[in-house]
Amino acid sequence: MAAAALSLPATTAHALSAAPDGPPSSHANERAEAARDRTSQRDEGSEADTTAPLPPRITLAAPYTSCVTVCQAAGGPGVRATFTFAPNTADKDIVGYRYHVIGEATWSSVTGETATVTHVPQQGGLYRLEVQAFDQVGRAGAAAEVEFLVATGETPLGRWRFDEASGPARDSATAEGTTRNDATLSGGATRDDRGRRGVQTHDEYEALPEPVTDRGLTLDGSGGYAATSAPVLDTRSSFTLSAWVRPDTLGATDRTVLAQDGGFRLSYDATRGTWTFRPSLPAGADHLTLAADRQATPGVWTHLAAVYDASADRTRLYVNGRLRATGTAPGVGAADGQLQFGRALLDGSPGEYGDFFDGSLDEVAVWRRPLTDSEIADEAQIPNGGRNAVELVADWSADGASGTALTDTVSGYGPRLTLSGGAALDGSTLTLDGANGAAAADGPLVDGTGSFTVSTDVTLDGSAVASWPKGRVGHVLGWRAADGSTFGLWYEAGGMTPAWDPDALEEKLVPVGSWRFGRLDADGTYVASSSADPVRTDEPVRLTGVRDAQAGTIELYVGGNPNGTRRPVPDPVGSGVFTVGAATDGTAWTNHVPARIKDVRVWSGAVASSQQLSEVLGA
Missing domain, CATH: 2.60.120.200 (Jelly Rolls)
Structure with a gap:
């Protein structure tokens, strides 16, 4: 069957570059008046046109149809949509077009007075394509857009x-x-x-x-x-x-x-x-x-x-x-x-x-x-309703614990966290001396190429980090990746700054630094989501790192809320041991952190929001 086509006239297209004030109808009237003026100017053989192009015309081919008065779902995920661009009837010098699907960052371009392009929808739902025309001197005009509804794909067999x-x-x-x-x-x-x-x-x-x-x-x-x-x-x-x-x-x-x-x-x-x-x-x-x-x-x-x-x-x-x-x-x-x-x-x-x-x-x-x-x-x-599925695969709590190991009795997977060096359980926290104290569990617990969430309640020892030089790192938790980098949560010293001590009624120097979640390479370079707020020492803080593999991003939560910029990061591929309180270079411990840790939890899957994080933490 031959493909039918439905044209979206320029008079019904949205001029997205119009001034934001005033009712939509006034913008349409202004564009129509501009079109009449331009046509009159050219018909009378006046000077060369000095105005930018008007919204182009868009033709959408079957199986899809434009949403003008109604939206009719058609096609489906993977079924390509075909568009033809043509100049507004008042434009005579169009040489190309710039277009994109709204919501996608990337724009594409195509040359020619008329042009045909395609787009393959990835999911069902409403799509909007935005198009601008270019004239011979490179001016981009007002945009037109067309909406079309993609049918949901066939459900599982x-x-x-x-x-x-x-x-x-x-x-x-x-x-x-x-x-x-x-x-x-x-x-x-x-x-x-x-x-x-x-x-x-x-x-x-x-x-x-x-x-x-x-x-x-x-x-x-x-x-x-x-x-x-x-x-x-x-x-x-x-x-x-x-x-x-x-x-x-x-x-x-x-x-x-x-x-x-x-x-x-x-x-x-x-x-x-x-x-x-x-x-x-x-x-x-x-x-x-x-x-x-x-x-x-x-x-x-x-x-x-x-x-x-x-x-x-x-x-x-x-x-x-x-x-x-x-x-x-x-x-x-x-x-x-x-x-x-x-x-x-x-x-x-x-x-x-x-x-x-x-x-x-x-x-x-x-x-x-x-x-x-x-x-x-x-x-x-x-x-699932604004949440992603997350499965708890490790849950270590120091509450009431003693000895040289913590065993997870909550998740059902039972990983064991073994203490070493100056690490000890005092009945309420896992204390780390910052010199040689650490703990480790076999395996990475989660797939480094997938989505995961890690969370801990940690109190940083302010007196211990006060002497740290700027740039020194203390590793809170994570694992070693196959390329030698370490993926996880860490503290990085930022030097000292004056602060008022209300108890001593005097100004003192206090340590400043940043929490980071990401991958730290052996040479000190890193890709990380870093805390926006100053690190507060000697106070418990909830740190959570979220890796969304599908989006290719990482994000740091401090105190239950996003506190660092979401960052793109390569796969943290690795199969090394999961560590707490220090990192390992494969043979030796490094980057010890002086801190007290109340709990450590790890999920397969990325929490989608602060609300979901609160739910899984039981806060």
């Missing part, structure tokens, strides 16, 4: 949350006309209270009567799995897979996350040491395997997604919402086996090992279409 008390894992997908594909648990497959959505307090924007602890699927690595009774996906057409995984071990054995006999396999590849995706291929074809460009990490929650786009003959592999590998996949064939969770089959048999998964799976979903980058990023956040 299947979704399994593993939050049932017993029985099969129910397929909770709501796609109309689809068959429910419940999955039966077998072998060493069980459920526990370590689901990736964590403790839920809201259903969208409605508060739940009581908090609900999410559940997930736990597999033993030797015979546990779940499976549907029939094929779920037709692998000859486009599809998307999505799953949260937390492997207990990764080593010399391959581990399957999702597979369909005779078809695709999403798994850990022991030879490569990373996550891989192999789509279905016809007999005799070489096996295409996509391998992520980051090493997999055991003991942490990681989001995986794989896409086969039949129309483009392309495959894509995502880790924590970020594209990590892509390739061609011509001629993908049929796979008629059951959907397997945590094992792979070959001709109906698991073979000698079956590549059984060892650890936890949760929030598995499949679609019969290729999801966009933005949609996959959402799956990696699990948004």
